[in-house]
Amino acid sequence: MTEPILSVTGLGKAFGGVRAVDGVSLEVMPRETVALIGPNGAGKTTFYNMISGRMKPSSGRVRFQGRDITGLPPHAISRLGVSRSFQINNVFTELTARENVEVALTALHGRAFSLFRPASRDRRLLAEADAVLERLGLRPLADTRAGVLSYGDKRLLEIAIVLATRPKLVLLDEPTAGMTPEETRHVTRLIRGLAETGEYTFLITEHDMNVVFDLADRIVVMHRGRLLAQGTPEQIRSDRAVREAYLGEEESA
Amino acid sequence: MNRNASAPSASVAAGAAARPSGWRLAVPLSLVLLLAVLAALPSFAPYFYIFVVTEILIMGLFAASFNLIFGYTGMLSFGHAAFFGMGAYTTAMLLLHVELPLVWALLASMATAALLALVIGFLSVRLSEVYFAMLTLAFGMMVYAVAHQWRSLTNGSDGITGFLLRDFGLGLDLQLADPAVYYRVVLAVVAIAAAVLYLITRSSFGLMLRAISENPERVAFCGIDVRRHRLAAFVIAGLFAGLAGALFAPFNRVASPDMLHWSQSAEPVLMTILGGAGYFLGPFFGAAMFVLLETWITSYTEHWMLFLGIALALLVMFFRRGVLGTLLDRMLRR
Numbered sequence: 412m413t414e415p416i417l418s419v420t421g422l423g424k425a426f427g428g429v430r431a432v433d434g435v436s437l438e439v440m441p442r443e444t445v446a447l448i449g450p451n452g453a454g455k456t457t458f459y460n461m462i463s464g465r466m467k468p469s470s471g472r473v474r475f476q477g478r479d480i481t482g483l484p485p486h487a488i489s490r491l492g493v494s495r496s497f498q499i500n501n502v503f504t505e506l507t508a509r510e511n512v513e514v515a516l517t518a519l520h521g522r523a524f525s526l527f528r529p530a531s532r533d534r535r536l537l538a539e540a541d542a543v544l545e546r547l548g549l550r551p552l553a554d555t556r557a558g559v560l561s562y563g564d565k566r567l568l569e570i571a572i573v574l575a576t577r578p579k580l581v582l583l584d585e586p587t588a589g590m591t592p593e594e595t596r597h598v599t600r601l602i603r604g605l606a607e608t609g610e611y612t613f614l615i616t617e618h619d620m621n622v623v624f625d626l627a628d629r630i631v632v633m634h635r636g637r638l639l640a641q642g643t644p645e646q647i648r649s650d651r652a653v654r655e656a657y658l659g660e661e662e663s664a
Numbered sequence: 665m666n667r668n669a670s671a672p673s674a675s676v677a678a679g680a681a682a683r684p685s686g687w688r689l690a691v692p693l694s695l696v697l698l699l700a701v702l703a704a705l706p707s708f709a710p711y712f713y714i715f716v717v718t719e720i721l722i723m724g725l726f727a728a729s730f731n732l733i734f735g736y737t738g739m740l741s742f743g744h745a746a747f748f749g750m751g752a753y754t755t756a757m758l759l760l761h762v763e764l765p766l767v768w769a770l771l772a773s774m775a776t777a778a779l780l781a782l783v784i785g786f787l788s789v790r791l792s793e794v795y796f797a798m799l800t801l802a803f804g805m806m807v808y809a810v811a812h813q814w815r816s817l818t819n820g821s822d823g824i825t826g827f828l829l830r831d832f833g834l835g836l837d838l839q840l841a842d843p844a845v846y847y848r849v850v851l852a853v854v855a856i857a858a859a860v861l862y863l864i865t866r867s868s869f870g871l872m873l874r875a876i877s878e879n880p881e882r883v884a885f886c887g888i889d890v891r892r893h894r895l896a897a898f899v900i901a902g903l904f905a906g907l908a909g910a911l912f913a914p915f916n917r918v919a920s921p922d923m924l925h926w927s928q929s930a931e932p933v934l935m936t937i938l939g940g941a942g943y944f945l946g947p948f949f950g951a952a953m954f955v956l957l958e959t960w961i962t963s964y965t966e967h968w969m970l971f972l973g974i975a976l977a978l979l980v981m982f983f984r985r986g987v988l989g990t991l992l993d994r995m996l997r998r
Contacts (some may be wrong), residue, residue: 489887504869511869514875518887522868524896527860530868533981576887591761 414477416441416580416612417462418492422471423636424457431457433636434471439580444606444613446623449633450656455616456498458633459582462614463495464488475580479561492520494578499563499586504558507566508549509594511557512540515575540575547571547601564593583615599625624648632656701852706844715957718847719853720952722911723935727947728861730932734810735941736865738877738898739789740797742929743804746784747777747902749811749924751909756824756919757763765891766840770853770910778899779905780807785898789891789978792880801926808924823920840914850911857904862944864900873897905932938979950951952978 424432439445447455460466462473464485473481475502480488503511506566516536517523524578530536536589544550547567552560557568566586586602587595599622606626609655617623624644631641634656640647647653706714733739751773758769780984784803788796811818818824829840834847839845864870872893873882880890913919924926931954932947939950957975963969983990 465881465885467803478760483876485881485884486887486888486889489885495885497882501882503882505877505878510871510875513871514883514888515886517868517872523872523888523893525868527867529863530871531866533868534867547794572882572886 448625724948726880745799745928747905748909771911799980942987
């Protein structure tokens with residue numbers, strides 16, 4: 412029996428009296444692609460925030476590769492191999508696409524305190540940055556300031572930054588949000604390709620059910636801060652509680 | 665190619681419109697020319713201008729050190745004079761009591777200023793935006809108060825005077841008491857310091873700072889300890905501000921509490937915004953405009969503060985990215 416790469420037990424977060432996440436336990440196995448779905452306000456982003464170190468949990472533990480990472484700062488968690496993307500575009504608009512990727516690579520290679528060596532002369536870093544961009548089809552835009560990239564390209568760059576940190580566990584927060592159907596298909600293909608390399612474990616939140624059923628090995632449903640159901644896509648599709656949560660009541664964040 | 669339909673022609677166009685290659689040579693060439701003119705200045709300009717340009721160079725370095733944390737890292741410090749003053753006092757006291765060659769006093773000043781920046785920075789960089797600005801202002805005022813009150817050490821409001829400039833050190837036979845010689849020393853030191861600062865802004869570390877200024881949280885999620893980088897930038901900025909102060913004390917023949925006053929902290933802020941925080945040389949340009957305006961207006965009226973204020977307000981209103989920044993933006997069509 413292999414060890415889970417991510418093991419969350421009894422994770423909870425309360426804001427005042429509101430329990431945004433309420434005692435969630437979840438295990439993710441290496442190389443698995445797990446989709447985390449649920450209505451708006453179900454607590455998915457809060458859940459991500461606690462795993463990635465942006466928020467400290469009120470209760471529960473997070474273990475990554477057997478190591479307790481509960482409450483570690485984001486940079487420490489990132490260095491261990493957990494990287495996340497953001498729901499909104501969160502790229503460095505004043506930097507070029509290549510520099511965006513370099514920021515992540517610099518941390519990876521411990522060059523962040525390299526004071527006098529021009530970043531533009533670091534051949535190895537540049538080549539590596541270009542390789543990451545190539546993988547996402549962004550190579551032709553390497554020298555473009557990220558601020559003027561199209562919305563879809565910014566979303567891709569967001570993923571490029573995540574991949575550049577060489578994560579073992581990738582948390583994608585609505586990677587196709589706001590994309591055109593064609594861009595969505597492109598990103599879906601891309602993520603599937605990455606998953607098939609066997610280098611990554613994905614935890615993905617997504618509203619587009621086509622994307623979810625297309626990518627996920629396993630689906631986890633959150634509702635009102637709790638785990639409602641989990642199972643294979645087929646099991647989830649036919650689950651009554653899930654249908655009720657989605658169809659019975661409309662709630663918003 | 666998997667570029668999809670919505671891949672913007674705008675993105676590609678903007679990438680292609682990067683600066684024309686002719687400018688690549690123009691910048692270093694004009695810099696060399698400028699340095700040559702500055703080096704030759706004492707041979708044709710009267711002493712008055714040598715004094716003015718010496719002050720511009722020192723204040724330019726002070727402002728450029730400030731811009732490492734302001735323009736590059738996105739932290740607005742209102743206490744930068746603490747390090748300038750620390751450098752000035754260190755040099756003045758070493759020259760007075762120990763009679764060291766100048767170069768060692770300069771290095772010692774950088775060390776003491778960096779140490780002070782380490783302490784103040786350690787307590788300040790965890791805060792962001794306006795809280796950081798207020799805390800640095802508060803620490804700056806505390807350092808001022810110490811210099812003002814601790815009469816036995818600092819001689820209070822009179823400051824440290826009566827020190828003599830002997831030799832420069834390093835076996836160089838320089839008559840530092842001659843303003844033209846001192847000016848050239850300042851020019852050389854400032855040029856070297858500026859080159860080092862520039863190198864830092866272009867390094868991987870500099871890239872981290874620029875990324876932090878835009879989105880510190882995203883940088884943290886890339887695995888980078890944002891606070892340590894902010895602190896490092898703060899200490900480097902303090903170190904170079906200390907060097908500027910160390911050059912200023914012998915130039916003014918005094919190290920006084922004025923150099924630590926919060927209004928002294930406002931000067932690099934004004935100079936940087938005036939010149940343009942987006943370009944490395946912006947603060948130097950701003951310092952030149954500031955000192956020249958001040959000199960020029962004081963020669964006409966004693967109400968110089970009023971007119972300087974009006975001139976600064978107009979310049980800031982019409983040159984949003986600073987005078988040099990706006991001009992360069994226009995030339996390079998950024």
